[in-house]
Amino acid sequence: MNALIILSVIGFIALLSEIFNFRKFLSAVVLTGIAIAFIANACEWNTAISYYHRMMVFDNYAVAFTGVILLVAFLWFILSPGFFKEETSRSDHFTLILFSLAGAVVMISYANMTMLFLGIEILSIPMYVLAGSKKSDLRSNEAAVKYFLLGAFATCFLLFGIALIYGATGSFDLAEIRGIGYRVTGTPSISLYPISSIPLFYGGVIMMMVGLAFKISAVPFHFWTPDVYDGSPDVITAFMATIVKTAAFAAFFRLFFTSFTAIIPNWSIILWVMAILTIITGNLTAVFQHGLKRMLAYSSIAHAGYMLLALIAMNNLSQSSLLLYTASYSIATIAAFAVMIIVINKKGNDDFDSFRGLAKNNPFVALVMCIAMFSLAGIPPTAGFFAKYFIFSAAMQSHHIGLVIIAVAGSLVGVYYYFRVVIAMFQGEEEALEKIMLEPSYKFLLFITSLIIIILGLFPSLLINLLH
């Protein structure tokens, strides 16, 4: 709750900065604010207080995921000073991002389906605007419109699903919905629901699943992702690929893990098919991309597929493995985007060929990119390896061996396209470009992200034990 309050307060401060004219210091204020929010959030560990008649609950799950979001947001703000400099509407951008973060926190900590809906909307509406924030760029506009239309469409599904569930159970409360299924025997069973409401319940679950699958861009609801990721400004893409995705997965998982346990076999088979399609489609299309940004967009679809494994497994390892996965994936993605932005500033585009000679030009940047790519590909000793490992072994514990084999094969394909970047960096000595000079903030960002990736790669217990 502390985090939510602090985020909203700095959001308002950012708005006020336009009036009281302290725009220059806004960056510092926001970074300090997020750092404070991170600490304040950590103070709520093991309290599990619920607010507003069980609208929201800050249990350890919520605190842990909020922590990840805040950490990534902190890194993201270091990544994107350029975004707040070029444009005239600096304070607007800050405000939109901060409110979007507040929405993410709500999505993580809801205990009531109305809050889920509110959270998603608070997160999404600023994102629609920000996707189109390169006003003169046609593709940015296209991205905004596409994102808005499809996003709104998905929200309709979600809302419809919420209504159906309410119709079936008479409640918006996650625990109550779960409780109905458990009322008599203590073991989950659909037969405990009133017979007439069972079809409504099934329908609601499927509708909500569709709505959330849009948000996490799982196949076959992924069509918006490449265009939106590609068209949006780079830093906004980074935001969507990391924070939005983390929040959406946290919301997805909380809903299904808490409320719909009575019919696990019914929906897990749908997710199973979805996961396989997502892994295959994401990986295979990523192979054929020529630009890093589009490759990351498609590979983010593949990563969504791997993360779905945690939902399908639904055992005691799921939560913690999802936490580790979102954290390591987000941080590696931030590092990759940082390097991409550096390269774009130098060469003007993000084609793989633009990365040629990077290792010669600036070995440090190349090293960080290597670590990020290794982590995304899942090669030890990086965080990405353990993230994949935990999520796969969670699925294996629930006897989804076939799924794991497909996921492992998918990761092997992943190695191919991530390594294209690595190989490109070490190629091409002929180009004698002027040296890439890094701003101190970028140096710090690159250093800290790679450090976190390596530390989590050596001691994954730091995160895994949190929710175990």
Next chain:
Amino acid sequence: MITLILIFFPLLSALALFPVKGKNIKILALAFSIIEFILCLVAAFQFENNAMPQFMVDVPWIVSLGINFKAGIDGISMLLLLLTTFLVPLIILSSFQNEYKNPKLFYALILFMQSGLMGVFTALDGFLFYIFWEMALIPIYFICLLWGGQERIRITFKFFIYTLLGSLLMLVALTYLYLQTPGKHTFDLLAFYSLHLDRTTQGWIFWALFIAFAVKMPVFPFHTWQPDTYTDAPPQGTMLLSGIMLKMGIYGLVRLLMPIAPLGLQDWGYIAIILSIIGIVYASCIAFVQKDVKRLIAYSSIAHVGLISAGVLTFTLQGLQGGMLQMFSHGVNVVGLFFIIDIIQKRTNTRTITDLGGIRLSAPLLASFFMVIMLGSIGLPLTNGFIGEFLLFTGIFQYNPIFAAISGLTIILGAVYMLKAYQNTMLGEKNRITAIFPDLVLSEKLVLIPIVIMIFWFGIYPKPFLQMTEPTIKNLITIIGK
């Protein structure tokens, strides 16, 4: 404690290289690797010849998954640690006449890789084994990618994908085993040994692990990455790959495959042996027609390793002992051979056999060293190759005399292609290319002398090394016999 030092000292020294300025990198790297060798000798002198792993380290690492940092040294480990620490200084020294761009990274990667190798050879936890296994792969990938020849991008990528595929198979198998352990799951190898899975499962485990290790060695038909990679890698990379890294595969057979899936070995071992033997004959025949000396040695390496793997898989005392000894000998010999090829290439800019000739006239010392190492590689009595091959054949003969007869071809074929190579490069008349050929310089002698000493020591008095591995191997046989 000494185990930890042995694993992490190279890693720390790799990091210590980065702040150093100037031209002392080579010497510093050499110094670090020699210190590591001395440390390993200290461990070897404290080592007691019994079956139990010694110098144990056992700290919890990832508690929730039952992964411990458990490492120790038994006889087999000790032998391979000695091999690694003995070869790495020589490999570093062998680069003294080469000028590499970005030497800091080059030597740091070699030391980094050594750290991974030391970890593989001491790990007693399945997961730890896997981590070190991959840790050894990444540096060598970069060594080949950054300092390799013309085709390096394509070739190293093939190499990486192949080995990664193998490792993933191993990881899946290890995770499966992990989930089978009773109670709170663990990756401890001892727990894996006492699982007693049923026959079918063991068959699956056998193949998953065998393919993982076969890619590394490489055994026919998983060898297609090897000739290209060996040929195109920088000389030090080739030495690391052939001298030490392929031993990881054989070590894996002994450490993981046999004790975990003994029934699988019973059922399927003969197919694996047949594959190894096909590899021997096939690689020898191809080696015979090679024009590039480096490629020739690469194929001969497939033949030799095929023999080792066949011998080890027979699961007889002689076969295993011979395998251990031959691993050491092959490592020493192959590093020597690749170094001599590197010397020839540096001076003549060619490796094509037909272009060379008459080198002995201008460089008698080089020719003599080449002679000794080549004889060791062929397996002439009194050289190191003889003892190992003899024991291996004994083992294979006990298993199946026909197999022994076929794999015996390796001696004849090996002699044919090696002598032919020697004859065409060293003997005969000088030609335009070999007209001026300076003899060995000091640093080159310093590499070759220890190798030759080892060749004779092993050939004449291998007892201390045999004694070192014997209790462990006997223990292994009793574990599996149960």
